[in-house]
Amino acid sequence: MKPTFLAIIPARGGSKGVPRKNIKELAGKPLIAWTIEEAKKSKFIDRVILSSEDHEIIEIAKQYGCEVPFTRPVDLAQDETPGIAPVLHAMKECPGYDFVVLLQPTSPLRTVEDIDGAIETLFEKEADFCVSVTEPNQSPYWMYSLNVNGTMKPLIKQENFALRRQDLPKAYSLNGAFYMAKTEQLKVTKSFLTDDTVGYVMPRKRSFDIDTEEDFFLCQQVLRDM
Known part of the structure; x- marks a missing residue:
């Protein structure tokens, strides 16, 4: 029997780095679209x-064909709210699915090929968890912390x-593009990151995670050049 998948797009109204970023226009349409x-x-x-929890975001999401079966409680849309909390809430509101896929709207360059490729990886490896990763611009093997006296100490x-x-x-x-898990396992671990989590490698050019105005600007340029 074919396993069922529930995709959750979390988009709260508050945003510090880029105000109202989830519905801010990016290359001709709202980021969330x-x-x-x-x-x-x-x-x-x-x-x-x-x-x-935001009515304007809800209305725009509906315009692009996204289902909104509930309004998120305001206490689950705060700056300090753990990222897993809205996911567990959504799973409770929409039960009965074998897998859950968390898709953050701040990764607009992620494609359906990335999503379906990761799901196929889940099947191939018979994994319970899968997250998207990419090679970073700078290797952690070249990174250091600074001691109190200013001397360098390698992180690795x-x-x-x-x-x-x-x-x-x-x-x-982690590039933040998606997080996948078996729903029953996620209820236990309350985290997508476990000792058994499988990584799905995405190219750096599709791994933008918008957090600042600069990120937004750079992503806009990439989309306009595509």
Whole structure:
């Protein structure tokens, strides 16, 4: 029997870095529209819903064909609200799905090929959790912390310091594009990141995670050049 998938797009009204960023226009349409449209193209996702407490965001999401089965409680839309809380709330409001897919609207360059590719990876590896990752611009093997006296301490200890990037071990960072999990397992772990989580590698050019006005500007340029 084909497993069922619930996609959740979380979009609260408050935003510090870019005010009202979830509905701010990006290359001709609201930021959130980019995620809604790609999610609706998926051959695996059965239902795409929005979780928001903001009525304007809700109305715009509906205009782009996203279902809004509930209004998120305001106490789950605060700056200090853990990211998993709205997901668990949405799963409770919309029960009965085998898997949940969290799609943050701040990753507008993520495509349906990325989403469905990750779901296929879940099946192939018989995994319960999968998250999107990318190779960072700067390797953590070249990163340091500074001691109180200003001296440098490597974040990762190495026997021999590599001067060439190609000599460094491969490293990956979360890019925020999507998080996937079996619903019953997620209820237990309350986290997408476990010892058994599988990483799905996305190219850096589609791994924009908009958090600042500069991010927004750069992403806009990329979309206009596509």
